[in-house]
Each structure stands twice: as structure tokens, then as C-alpha cells.
Amino acid sequence: MENAVRTVWQGGMMLGEGPVWDGAAGQLWFVDIKQHRVHRLDPATAAVETWPAPAQIGWVLPAEGGKLIAGLQSGLATFDPETGAFTPLAEVEPDLPGNRLNDATVGADGTIWFGSMDDGCELATGRLHRFDGTAVTATALPPVPITNGPAFAPDGGTLYHVDTAGGVLHAVTIDADGEPGAMRDFVRIDPDHGNPDGAITDSEGNVWVGIWGGWCARCYAPDGSLLREVRFPCANVTKIALGGPDLKTAYATTAKGDLTDAELAEQPEAGSVFTFAVEVPGNAVPIARLASR
Secondary structure (H helix, E strand, O other): OOOOOEEEEOOOOOOEEEEEEEOOOOEEEEEEOOOOEEEEEEOOOOEEEEEEOOOOEEEEEEEHHHOEEEEEOOEEEEEEOOOOEEEEEEEOOOOOOOEEEEEEEEOOOOOEEEEEEEOOOOOOOEOEEEEOOOOEEEOOOOOEOEEEEEEEOOOOOEEEEEEOOOOEEEEEEEOOOOOEEEEEEEEEOOHHHOEEEEEEEEOOOOEEEEEEOOOEEEEEOOOOOEEEEEEOOOOOEEEEEEEOOOOOEEEEEEOOOOOOHHHHHHOOOOOOEEEEEOOOOEOOOOOEOOOOO
8 A cells, every 4th residue: 555644734743642533523632742732633624723731741532421531740630622621530650750641542441541651761660550430550560661552452352562662562461350461572673663652453453553763653463464664754653543434544643852953954844743544444442431520
């Protein structure tokens, strides 16, 4: 399939992340972590709305009751785009002020699985957590400096968990009780080719991953073989979302924050949102569970 990418929005994001397709609204949510911004793209008009966040923000996800849940550095909060208000829900790792939240997904039951990371990208203090609509629980997966992904296989039996600094996508078996079990290497990325960033799956269980420093996004089959590589005009590709009416339009967030002046001159579109076509549709994102409050 042709790998041509098209620029959707040249937003100059320092650290664009967390793209998620809101199927009910037909719009794309994404964030700029370092500039504390929430963005919403309407593909029908190419218009982007922007809201300020009170802290570094890793993601927003559609939740029950028409609300959104946001992953802030300090913890989870509801976000109301009508007013721009963030209302705290739950603290996460209050004993680790040097950590922040980074990436997330929603399981079929509405539980949010999300990771933390060392904001300095060095200490192995990042953990994978769950939020069931009421409380946050840390999983027993080993800590890493930068968590990414996570992403579920379509049948829910495997969770893909990314250790960005270690250069590896792990496949974690989800046991019958819903707990993460055995973990194995799914794909390792040669550090000369970049580092794995955010990951998602499509409806056939293939795994899409953005490659930080790799100028590309890659798609891997469930057996770990490389199916496709899509090249970009900038180095830091953070994550893919599959959206559009048929879930066959890919949207990619990128970042410019770590680039030198010389690199920025060579990558004027760094920090933009890009799009390209895929053959295999994505999965509808479940609505996150949120207890009545």
C-alpha cells in the first residue's frame, strides 16, 4: 500500500501524544504534554480546538456520561470541554513527584490501563496502573523508565506493554481473572533505528507503534513479523490512532521538543499531526468506566 503521509495540522507541538478517535463524535483527541494542551481535531473541517491543562497531560479518553478522563502529572481528572474545567479524580504515585503519566488505553470492560514514567527519562520508576472507574491500582509488572502503549489485542487476551528506553514491546498474557501474567518480548527495536513509543492494535491484531527518532511508524503482525513501515518528514513519531468512518484512516502525532535548531530547520513539520490510509481497520475505543460522583 502507498505509504504517502499528509499533514493534517501543523501545530508545532513540543510533545504531541495520546491520539484517540472519538467514534461517537467523529473527532480526534490528542495532547501536547509539555505545553499542557488538549487538542480536538474535526476532520470534516480540519479545525482544531485547544484547551489549556493545569499540568503536563499524557492523554484524554472519552468516558461514561459524555465526560472525558485526563491523565495529568498529578493523577486522574475529569475534563469538561464545555467549560475547560479539570476536576481531580484520583492521585497517582504522590510519593514520586518526579514522575508523570504518559500513555493509556481502555479495556473492553471500560477499565483504563495507563503508565507512568520518570519525567527525566532515566530512573526506572514508571509503572503500569489500572483505573476501574473508582480506584487506581498498580499492576505487578516490573518498573521501567518510560512506559508506553499499552494496547490490547482484539480478544483482550494479550496486552502490549512498551519499555521505550529498553527498546522492547512486551506481550503480556491477561489471565482469566483479568490480571497481567506471563510477559515475553514481542518485538525489539534496534537502537540505531529509534525507540518504540505509543502502540495500538487493529482489528486483525496487528500492532502499530510510533518510532521515536526513527522517522517512521511500523506495523507488526501478531507473530512479530514486520508488515509495513510508514515514513514521515520528521524524526519523532509518537503514536498512531485509527479513525474515520471506517476506522481505516491513520492519524499520527509527532514531537519537536528534543530537536536542535539545525534539526528543526530540516524538519519544519515536526510537532504536526499527519494522516495516511490503512487497509485493515482499527478497533472502536471502548468508553471508559466512571463511577457516579
